[in-house]
Amino acid sequence: xxxxxxxxLQEKNHFDPAMAALLDNIELLAKRDLSxxxxxxxxxxxxxxxxxxxxxxxxxxxxxxxARVLVQPMVPDVIMxxxxxxxxxxxxxxxxxxxVLVNKTYYATVQKTARNKTEKAYLIDCxxxxxxxxxxxxxxxxxxxxxxx
Numbered sequence: 001x002x003x004x005x006x007x008x009l010q011e012k013n014h015f016d017p018a019m020a021a022l023l024d025n026i027e028l029l030a031k032r033d034l035s036x037x038x039x040x041x042x043x044x045x046x047x048x049x050x051x052x053x054x055x056x057x058x059x060x061x062x063x064x065x066x067a068r069v070l071v072q073p074m075v076p077d078v079i080m081x082x083x084x085x086x087x088x089x090x091x092x093x094x095x096x097x098x099x100v101l102v103n104k105t106y107y108a109t110v111q112k113t114a115r116n117k118t119e120k121a122y123l124i125d126c127x128x129x130x131x132x133x134x135x136x137x138x139x140x141x142x143x144x145x146x147x148x149x
């Protein structure tokens with residue numbers, strides 16, 4: 001523990017001979033033998049309190065914060081399973097694919113309310129873009145399967 005604290009204090013530029021003496025005798029801090037620590041470190045009550053406060057602000061186990069980080073598992077694009085004949089079965093993982101549908105009924109309803117050519121052209125452009133997106137996603141899925149195969 002003292003080594004972890006030493007490295008952190010050096011990084012913060014708060015490591016001096018008095019702090020080194022404190023860390024070398026950290027068991028006295030655990031016993032709350034402050035008078036012995038003051039003598040060993042050559043400091044007064046106020047300086048010792050500041051040094052202890054600095055240690056309390058340090059992370060005792062540097063890996064502890066990263067241990068609490070939740071790790072998101074990777075979701076594969078394809079699932080490969082061995083087959084009975086010794087080969088592999090390759091399937092697209094549909095749970096991982098974006099789902100895009102074009103609601104043509106809604107398009108027909110909205111198109112009826114278009115008042116001029118500009119609005120109609122805009123709606124046609126939106127429909128074409130949506131259809132292009134659906135086809136592109138389908139092509140992407142087919143390419144993923146081909147690459148995996």
